[in-house]
Amino acid sequence: MAKKNNDIINGSGNKNSPYILFSDGNGNIFEDTSLYVTGRSGWDALPVPADEWIALPSGGQLYELPDRKGIGIDVQTGEMRLCDKGWAVAAFIPPAFTGLYLAAYETLPGAATLPLFCYTAAGWKDDGFYVPAVRIEKDIRQESAGFEEHKINEGVNKFLTAYSHNRLVKHLAQNCCLTYHCPAARNYFMGRWECPIPTSPACNANCIGCISFQPQEETITSTQDRLMFKPTAEEIVEYTVPHLETAQYPIVSFGQGCEGEPLLMWETINEAIIEIRKHTQRGSININTNGSKPDAVKALCEAGLDSIRVSTNSVRAEIYTPYYRPNNYAFNDIVESLKIVNAYGGWTSINYFVFPGMTDSVDEYEALRKLISATGLKMIQWRNFNIDPDWYLGKIGVNETGERLGIKQMMQLVRDEFPDLKFGYFNPSIERIKGNFEMDFAH
Numbered sequence: 001m002a003k004k005n006n007d008i009i010n011g012s013g014n015k016n017s018p019y020i021l022f023s024d025g026n027g028n029i030f031e032d033t034s035l036y037v038t039g040r041s042g043w044d045a046l047p048v049p050a051d052e053w054i055a056l057p058s059g060g061q062l063y064e065l066p067d068r069k070g071i072g073i074d075v076q077t078g079e080m081r082l083c084d085k086g087w088a089v090a091a092f093i094p095p096a097f098t099g100l101y102l103a104a105y106e107t108l109p110g111a112a113t114l115p116l117f118c119y120t121a122a123g124w125k126d127d128g129f130y131v132p133a134v135r136i137e138k139d140i141r142q143e144s145a146g147f148e149e150h151k152i153n154e155g156v157n158k159f160l161t162a163y164s165h166n167r168l169v170k171h172l173a174q175n176c177c178l179t180y181h182c183p184a185a186r187n188y189f190m191g192r193w194e195c196p197i198p199t200s201p202a203c204n205a206n207c208i209g210c211i212s213f214q215p216q217e218e219t220i221t222s223t224q225d226r227l228m229f230k231p232t233a234e235e236i237v238e239y240t241v242p243h244l245e246t247a248q249y250p251i252v253s254f255g256q257g258c259e260g261e262p263l264l265m266w267e268t269i270n271e272a273i274i275e276i277r278k279h280t281q282r283g284s285i286n287i288n289t290n291g292s293k294p295d296a297v298k299a300l301c302e303a304g305l306d307s308i309r310v311s312t313n314s315v316r317a318e319i320y321t322p323y324y325r326p327n328n329y330a331f332n333d334i335v336e337s338l339k340i341v342n343a344y345g346g347w348t349s350i351n352y353f354v355f356p357g358m359t360d361s362v363d364e365y366e367a368l369r370k371l372i373s374a375t376g377l378k379m380i381q382w383r384n385f386n387i388d389p390d391w392y393l394g395k396i397g398v399n400e401t402g403e404r405l406g407i408k409q410m411m412q413l414v415r416d417e418f419p420d421l422k423f424g425y426f427n428p429s430i431e432r433i434k435g436n437f438e439m440d441f442a443h
């Protein structure tokens, strides 16, 4: 639970701030005009600067947080206090936007762990919902307005017929697209942009917030089930080559939310990349990975891998290790994997799980500067961390998050020091990697 911090607010009560939200526990959400909303950073509740609020973007959702009470600033006294009118409320902000503060609330004893979603602060003003966030990515590939159900269903029928014996296409259709509504799978069946290639039923890490596998003893469930078979190189090549040859801004990506670690299947991936490049030079071949096996990464670069995205909750080994709980690899292996792809001239990104108070701590910032310089990193994907904040900090044993910069301020410092480093949320196409990275997008 976040700590109220009256020392910080005296004299800075924010008249332009949105009002706090609360729910009646039945899904109805109301504003409390006696309290301005605060934001959470680490374990602290703080006032949010007026210029960091934006209207809740289209595709965003609001969550009521059972057994949690929101922390606000009294509009009269300027004192921080709890909202006793109902449960706290948070926002799930859509991909392409990065949250700058978490929802600030006090968790009551016995409260259940929250499911694997992001919990950004949210408030009400000027007849609308507001969140502290920035649009970090111009690409529109996951904008809800761009998905056309009839085209998706047409694509599913067409590809299931065209690849009737392909287990992967069946998995992408029945599970990813029609059950989990995975944006990558939906884009594949619409014949555009990034196409997913899940390959691995197993993983060599044990992430606390794994979205494809949660141990029995945990009370939360994974948001999707892990792949149950090992695809062949033939199955991979059969549907990815036509995608690369025909789609707009085509990317094919190994490493998806519905599998374990793709590098455990590197031999199959290696064979597939070699075969794909025999048929087409178009598009980008990318791997989303935990980066644990640098030797395998080297082999994939030799085969023709174009880009890598390494996921991490932190660039400090002491924060990374208690979260990833790695089997037979260490934090330095992921650094090595980034260096190797860079040495082969490939595109390197980190899939950076943003947690206000941790990501923008001074220690993390200093470690990030070192990693960028040491690896020649090309891009940071500032991703919202889909995890219960109390549960996360408790599990990795962090009681004090230290001095913080502010997420927005940290982004600016990194931009100033590394002007060629790109910011975003998604893997870029080869047209952006080799051409105009700042190109515009339209539905």
Ligand code: SF4
Pocket (backbone or CB within 6 Å): 203, 204, 205, 206, 207, 209, 210, 211, 212, 213, 259, 260, 261, 290
């Ligand atoms: S690396 Fe990915 S699949 Fe493996 S435990 Fe972590 S989140 Fe799960």
